[in-house]
Amino acid sequence: MVDRYQPSEFEEKWVEEWEKTGVYKVHKVIKSIKSVNKKQYVLAMFPYPSGAGLHVGHVRNYTGTDVVARYFRMNGHSVLHPMGWDAFGLPAENAAVKAKKNPMDMVPEHIETFKKQMKSLGFSYDWDREFTTTDPNYYKWTQWLFIQFYKMGLLYKKNAPINYCPKCKTGLAEEEVLPDGTHERCGNKIEKRDLPQWVFKITKYADRLLSDLEGLDWPKGILEMQRNWIGKKEGINIKYQVSSIKYQVECFTTTPVNFGATFLVVAPEHELIKKILKKEIKVPESNYKEVKKYVEWATGESEQDRLKVNKEKTGVFTGLYAINHVNKKEIPIYVTDFVLATVGTGAVQGCPGHDMRDFEFAKKFNLPIPRVVTGLKGETGSIEKTEDVVEHGGVMVNSDFLNGISFEKAMKKTMDYFEEKGWGKRVTTYHLRDWIFSRQRYWGEPIPMVNCKKCGWNPIPESELPLKLPYVKSYEPTETGESPLSIIPEFVNTICLKCGGKAQRETDTMPNWAGSCWYFLAFAFWNQHEDSAAQFLSHESLTSASRGPLESEKIASASSLPPSISNFKLKIENSGSWLPVDWYLGGAEHAVLHLLYSRFWVKALYDLKLLNFKEPFLRLRNQGMILAEDHRKMSKSFGNVISPDSVINEFGADALRIYEMFMAPFNQEISWATKSLQGSYRFVKRIWDLYQNYVGNKNFCSVQEEDKQLVVKLQKTIRKVTSDIPEVKFNTSIASMMEFLNEWEKTLGVMGYGLSGKNAKMFLQILAPFAPFMTEEIWKNVLREKKSIHLSAWPTVEGEIVEEELIIPIQVNGKLRSTLRVSRYEISKDIVEKKALQDEKVKKYVEAKEYKVIYVPGKIINFIVR
RNA sequence: GCCGUGGUGGUGAAAUGGCAUACACGCAGGACUUAAAAUCCUGUGACUUAACAGUCGUGAGGGUUCGACUCCCUCCCGCGGCACCA
Numbered sequence: 001m002v003d004r005y006q007p008s009e010f011e012e013k014w015v016e017e018w019e020k021t022g023v024y025k026v027h028k029v030i031k032s033i034k035s036v037n038k039k040q041y042v043l044a045m046f047p048y049p050s051g052a053g054l055h056v057g058h059v060r061n062y063t064g065t066d067v068v069a070r071y072f073r074m075n076g077h078s079v080l081h082p083m084g085w086d087a088f089g090l091p092a093e094n095a096a097v098k099a100k101k102n103p104m105d106m107v108p109e110h111i112e113t114f115k116k117q118m119k120s121l122g123f124s125y126d127w128d129r130e131f132t133t134t135d136p137n138y139y140k141w142t143q144w145l146f147i148q149f150y151k152m153g154l155l156y157k158k159n160a161p162i163n164y165c166p167k168c169k170t171g172l173a174e175e176e177v178l179p180d181g182t183h184e185r186c187g188n189k190i191e192k193r194d195l196p197q198w199v200f201k202i203t204k205y206a207d208r209l210l211s212d213l214e215g216l217d218w219p220k221g222i223l224e225m226q227r228n229w230i231g232k233k234e235g236i237n238i239k240y241q242v243s244s245i246k247y248q249v250e251c252f253t254t255t256p257v258n259f260g261a262t263f264l265v266v267a268p269e270h271e272l273i274k275k276i277l278k279k280e281i282k283v284p285e286s287n288y289k290e291v292k293k294y295v296e297w298a299t300g301e302s303e304q305d306r307l308k309v310n311k312e313k314t315g316v317f318t319g320l321y322a323i324n325h326v327n328k329k330e331i332p333i334y335v336t337d338f339v340l341a342t343v344g345t346g347a348v349q350g351c352p353g354h355d356m357r358d359f360e361f362a363k364k365f366n367l368p369i370p371r372v373v374t375g376l377k378g379e380t381g382s383i384e385k386t387e388d389v390v391e392h393g394g395v396m397v398n399s400d401f402l403n404g405i406s407f408e409k410a411m412k413k414t415m416d417y418f419e420e421k422g423w424g425k426r427v428t429t430y431h432l433r434d435w436i437f438s439r440q441r442y443w444g445e446p447i448p449m450v451n452c453k454k455c456g457w458n459p460i461p462e463s464e465l466p467l468k469l470p471y472v473k474s475y476e477p478t479e480t481g482e483s484p485l486s487i488i489p490e491f492v493n494t495i496c497l498k499c500g501g502k503a504q505r506e507t508d509t510m511p512n513w514a515g516s517c518w519y520f521l522a523f524a525f526w527n528q529h530e531d532s533a534a535q536f537l538s539h540e541s542l543t544s545a546s547r548g549p550l551e552s553e554k555i556a557s558a559s560s561l562p563p564s565i566s567n568f569k570l571k572i573e574n575s576g577s578w579l580p581v582d583w584y585l586g587g588a589e590h591a592v593l594h595l596l597y598s599r600f601w602v603k604a605l606y607d608l609k610l611l612n613f614k615e616p617f618l619r620l621r622n623q624g625m626i627l628a629e630d631h632r633k634m635s636k637s638f639g640n641v642i643s644p645d646s647v648i649n650e651f652g653a654d655a656l657r658i659y660e661m662f663m664a665p666f667n668q669e670i671s672w673a674t675k676s677l678q679g680s681y682r683f684v685k686r687i688w689d690l691y692q693n694y695v696g697n698k699n700f701c702s703v704q705e706e707d708k709q710l711v712v713k714l715q716k717t718i719r720k721v722t723s724d725i726p727e728v729k730f731n732t733s734i735a736s737m738m739e740f741l742n743e744w745e746k747t748l749g750v751m752g753y754g755l756s757g758k759n760a761k762m763f764l765q766i767l768a769p770f771a772p773f774m775t776e777e778i779w780k781n782v783l784r785e786k787k788s789i790h791l792s793a794w795p796t797v798e799g800e801i802v803e804e805e806l807i808i809p810i811q812v813n814g815k816l817r818s819t820l821r822v823s824r825y826e827i828s829k830d831i832v833e834k835k836a837l838q839d840e841k842v843k844k845y846v847e848a849k850e851y852k853v854i855y856v857p858g859k860i861i862n863f864i865v866r
Numbered sequence: 867g868c869c870g871u872g873g874u875g876g877u878g879a880a881a882u883g884g885c886a887u888a889c890a891c892g893c894a895g896g897a898c899u900u901a902a903a904a905u906c907c908u909g910u911g912a913c914u915u916a917a918c919a920g921u922c923g924u925g926a927g928g929g930u931u932c933g934a935c936u937c938c939c940u941c942c943c944g945c946g947g948c949a950c951c952a
Contacts, residue, residue, distance in 0.1 A: 179948075220948075221870045228869070228948050235952080253952055265952095338950045348952045356867090357950050402904075431951070591947080662890075664878060669945085676878065679890045682905095732880070735889035743888085809885040814933040816885055839920095854932045860884045862932050 001598035007652025040455035047588030070769035089512025093443035140466030144563035164193035169477035177830035197752030200435035231431025238424035240322035252344030260372035271340035287319030442475035442508030452503035525575035654771035
């Protein structure tokens with residue numbers, strides 16, 4: 001009698017059993033890992049636990065990560081595979097506001113849902129390492145890190161125009177503003193507002209953030225996005241004397257084609273313009289009026305209109321002239337909105353022959369357009385049309401001492417010359433801006449700083465950490481741009497540590513990125529159980545026998561240690577050799593947010609000598625988004641959301657896992673297709689039935705009786721899955737196992753079982769990372785194994801795989817005409833050529849003609865006929 | 867415009883110099899069934915052909931090679947990112 005495949009009958013049971021026996025626990029960390037390859041820190045980007053529960057997109061990411069973790073575990077590596085919760089931030093708070101609940105109460109409920117769902121999917125996390133970023137025991141460290149960064153001069157408070165979201169009522173970082181000028185979280189239009197803000201000097205690390213990308217095994221696109229975002233540019237700042245007044249305008253340029261400079265343009269926000277408007281710099285009255293009118297118009301434009309490409313150039317003459325150093329000519333100064341105040345110096349030298357924007361501007365205002373660089377075909381004529389503009393390449397002309405020199409060399413020579421003369425100075429600029437780090441919201445880590453009128457800003461003492469976020473009734477954002485904490489006198493009022501006078505606490509909170517900037521460090525040493533501190537002990541090796549819990553030794557747990565430099569060092573020292581992260585899997589949307597910020601914190605901690613590595617994530621892989629069946633984003637409002645729970649109910653967790661790994665390459669965006677899910681379900685079910693039959697008849701065959709061809713196929717499948725998983729090619733792993741199953745089933749019909757028990761177990765083992773429930777159920781209850789399949793050793797195939805029979809394609813003039821079956825003893829050129837010529841189809845093309853033979857042994861034979 | 871990435875059956879896709887379309891979905895026909903579902907079997911790139919078989923075929927065009935989805939050159943299109951960045 002064969003049991004029908006009913007996943008609901010055993011999946012839950014195994015979750016409990018694995019937990020009870022600690023199959024996935026990391027009780028020991030090897031302090032002296034001999035081979036670096038032996039440790040694998042396998043991490044998925046931890047989730048923000050929303051009220052909606054787990055999304056099928058989460059399932060894809062976490063299943064892939066879980067497959068990698070299980071693979072290495074079975075291959076004898078020490079694996080750290082943790083999970084936690086990133087629960088601070090706007091989405092949680094906005095949801096709480098909507099539900100009229102305190103986020104402090106809501107978050108634990110959501111976590112419970114998430115955790116339950118994750119367990120039902122069989123992810124092999126060590127839950128002892130779990131933590132929540134909103135836990136005071138966690139964020140006391142986030143606050144402590146803030147203080148360390150403050151002390152090393154990386155944080156300062158300043159009042160400046162920042163991006164402000166009127167809907168979320170908070171300031172934002174550059175990275176959180178989308179290209180269309182909206183907030184990446186809520187989609188609302190961003191405004192500029194003057195607010196005092198804590199600012200992180202990430203720009204100080206721009207160069208290292210750029211150069212250290214070099215050694216990372218990350219997707220090219222993400223590396224490129226970070227490079228773009230950092231936006232390093234090397235050029236020169238040139239000082240122009242304004243005629244007849246005591247004022248200089250500084251222009252930044254990467255390509256100083258100065259013999260071609262015929263005007264200067266400055267941004268409407270430029271200091272010169274401000275001085276003109278304040279009449280500190282006198283210009284003719286008609287120019288003054290025009291400038292005033294233009295600036296009012298230009299600054300009234302929306303940010304978006306202002307940044308639109310290809311719109312017609314506008315601007316007005318200021319009435320002032322500057323002197324071009326190289327030819328002492330007077331060139332007019334214009335104000336225009338195509339020059340951006342935030343880029344370079346906010347002023348640009350116009351070289352219309354060799355810059356498209358300058359060309360358009362010069363055409364519109366009838367300014368001279370000299371040619372100082374030849375065209376790509378050596379053209380030297382006048383520049384009339386846009387096609388004539390040469391932006392790089394070519395050879396210098398009409399440029400005095402530069403004539404005849406290539407463009408690139410001339411730029412270098414000009415810069416040397418200008419520096420020598422004291423006219424300019426080489427500079428490096430970056431697109432990266434300092435990171436606005438305060439939010440005027442309730443749901444974040446309180447910033448541990450106190451302000452005294454006499455003594456200024458000072459951090460709170462370590463002993464007072466955590467500075468707890470008060471539990472309050474009203475936490476909704478205020479209209480004034482101030483944090484909700486500012487209306488709680490008990491929180492605000494304190495005493496200055498320096499002078500003992502009255503002082504006020506900072507009431508802004510940290511952005512949602514703070515907690516995730518160091519969580520991967522925490523996983524390496526975190527243990528939520530106060531008594532179970534075995535992780536701090538050093539061990540020679542991690543054998544499966546030593547996986548049992550050690551309860552005799554007691555050391556203060558990670559979470560109970562008060563924050564201090566010595567305790568942080570202790571935690572890092574005791575964290576074993578887990579860090580840095582070896583495998584990091586998650587979405588590409590964090591390219592210039594979380595991934596940049598985390599890298600920055602790690603570098604700062606390295607400089608503080610608190611870490612001995614410079615990059616947090618050695619290997620990064622992105623998972624593609626799952627769209628709904630209608631090819632749109634899954635969304636409640638479209639009613640097209642697929643819930644993992646309902647899929648598990650109907651098909652079981654294994655089928656869901658297999659489907660999500662099989663549906664497409666891991667990093668590719670893909671639409672959900674319930675029809676396709678059926679195929680994965682059938683696959684799982686067919687394996688179930690097959691093994692059930694095995695035991696029903698108690699018939700494994702002996703090694704001698706095995707179907708040799710089937711064994712070869714199995715060996716090839718093992719090889720394929722073994723090499724595919726670390727390449728994150730889960731889809732082809734599964735396809736190859738499906739191929740094997742097809743062949744095995746065919747054999748079953750004809751000649752019994754085909755495989756020995758040993759080989760039948762191997763197939764189950766390579767399937768185990770993908771379908772942990774069913775494989776465990778068969779492993780223990782059908783094959784009667786004692787230990788978990790997930791702690792068994794990954795099967796290997798030694799030596800060369802020997803195929804008895806080969807199929808060799810026969811080509812004539814490179815065209816396939818026939819195929820030839822030969823035994824592996826008959827693959828010499830002579831035999832194959834002779835046999836191939838006996839083939840009727842081949843005869844037809846080759847017979848009685850002169851021919852040449854190309855033969856790749858065992859692979860292909862090609863007859864070249866004239 | 868620049869950077870990245872991709873273009874292969876009705877669909878998701880596989881093959882990184884050697885039998886193009888593996889694997890899966892869908893579809894068609896058949897078996898089982900009173901019937902349906904489930905399951906199983908067969909077929910399934912296009913065109914020509916009664917059939918045998920042949921021709922064409924991996925976005926387009928060229929090249930290298932005995933042989934190209936794969937390498938090189940030119941171009942077109944989709945997706946993602948950046949962008950009046952001086």
